[in-house]
Amino acid sequence: MxxxxxxxxxxxxxxxxxxxxxxxxxxxxxxxxxxxxxxxxxxxxxxxxxxxxxxxxxxxxxxxxxxxxxxxxxxxxxxxxxxxxxxxxxxxxxxxxxxxxxxxxxxxxxxxxxxxxxxxxxxxxxxxxxxxxxxxxxxxxxxxxxxxxxxxxxxxxxxxxxxxxxxxxxxxxxxxxxxxxxxxxxxxxxxxxxxxxxxxxxxxxxxxxxxxxxxxxxLQYGKKVVQVEYLKGEKLETALIDLSNEEERLLLNEIVKDGHIEMMHTKEATLEEIFIRLTGRGLV
Missing domain, CATH: 3.40.50.300 (P-loop containing nucleotide triphosphate hydrolases)
Structure with a gap:
């Protein structure tokens, strides 16, 4: 067109x-x-x-x-x-x-x-x-x-x-x-x-x-990150885990095995973050 x-x-x-x-x-x-x-x-x-x-x-x-x-x-x-x-x-x-x-x-x-x-x-x-x-x-x-x-x-x-x-x-x-x-x-x-x-x-x-x-x-420019909120004893902890890092993947496995996860979701890069990374400019 x-x-x-x-x-x-x-x-x-x-x-x-x-x-x-x-x-x-x-x-x-x-x-x-x-x-x-x-x-x-x-x-x-x-x-x-x-x-x-x-x-x-x-x-x-x-x-x-x-x-x-x-x-x-x-x-x-x-x-x-x-x-x-x-x-x-x-x-x-x-x-x-x-x-x-x-x-x-x-x-x-x-x-x-x-x-x-x-x-x-x-x-x-x-x-x-x-x-x-x-x-x-x-x-x-x-x-x-x-x-x-x-x-x-x-x-x-x-x-x-x-x-x-x-x-x-x-x-x-x-x-x-x-x-x-x-x-x-x-x-x-x-x-x-x-x-x-x-x-x-x-x-x-x-x-x-x-x-x-x-x-x-x-996929090309963003990091694969997971945010996990979990109970460690009676304290609520938050972890940002980079799935491209082997040590951090192992940490996630341990958190999952413990079974005290309150919330977990991906933290993919936004288009705006990628735009700034590629162009060095903001959107204003």
Whole structure:
């Protein structure tokens, strides 16, 4: 669905690149996470992929269309949910979606069904300008689905949302992906990426550092550690045991044999910890 080679982009049109030789591809039906801190190049890459920014150097294809010869027909196949909501404040929620659906040459979803899906059906006749930031974000998210996109660009889809609503948004993404929608997710939230993505790419300072599945990254760069809480006499003890260390494995065996374990669980490395280890950068 997406293939780009050696993308370079400079906002100042000199050698001060916001993107530097970025190459990757996204297969049909996968959820691909593009992860990095603010200013890393995530939005610039998405801008090029969605036609908002021109290709300066490099090449690419999106949904079968050459990025150098961008055809407006590609917009029938893609959906974009921006981090910064850009709905029409003087129109109601329903009017926003009714207007937007008229821009497409393909079958669209029922606006009222979409509003119900994101929990805005009860305010469908209220002007979007009166909405909270989170409600505007949900309306933008709903709008991005209206043309039944085969390729769906999501930029921080759960930002500013309470946990319950964020959970609903993630469930919608999972369901649409099961139906065959390819998802390109840009985020700095590693927990969401870990939950949703088949593969992730780490980008820092405009350079793509690594691409792999969250599981493979954890296996390759994380330690296999078990945390055990157990009773030693009447005292509760806690041990962090590295399973790659033979002596510590023997200690775990002794604890298990004693049979006084209160709690035991793995302490796998998080994607954020691996990101920092590989890039030397945090996500802020």
């Amino acid at each position: 997406i293939k780009v080679d050696n993308l370079n982009y400079s906002y100042t049109k000199d050698k001060n690149y916001a993107l530097k030789n970025v190459s990757f591809q996204v297969e049909q039906g996968e959820v691909f996470g593009f992860l990095g801190p603010s200013g890393a190049g995530k939005s610039t890459t998405q801008g090029i992929l969605t036609g908002l920014l021109p290709i300066q150097e490099g090449s690419g294809q999106v949904a079968g269309y050459d990025l150098r010869k961008f055809d407006r027909k590609v917009f029938n196949r893609i959906g974009v949910s921006f981090e910064q909501s850009n709905v029409y404040g003087k129109l109601t929620a329903l009017e926003n979606l009714e207007f937007y659906r008229k821009l497409f040459d393909v079958e669209t979803m029922d606006p009222e069904e979409l509003l119900k899906l994101v929990g805005l059906d009860h305010v469908k006749n209220k002007k979007a300008g009166t909405f909270s930031k989170g409600m505007k974000h949900r309306l933008t998210f709903a709008r991005s689905m209206i043309n039944k996109p085969s390729l769906w660009f999501l930029d921080e889809p759960t930002t500013g949302l309470d946990p319950a609503i964020a959970g609903s948004i993630k469930d919608i993404v999972k369901e649409k992906n099961k139906e065959g929608t390819t998802v390109f997710l840009t985020t700095h939230n590693m927990f969401i990426a870990d939950e949703l993505c088949d593969r992730v790419g780490f980008i820092v300072d405009g350079q793509l550092k690594v691409i792999d599945s969250p599981r493979n990254l954890k």
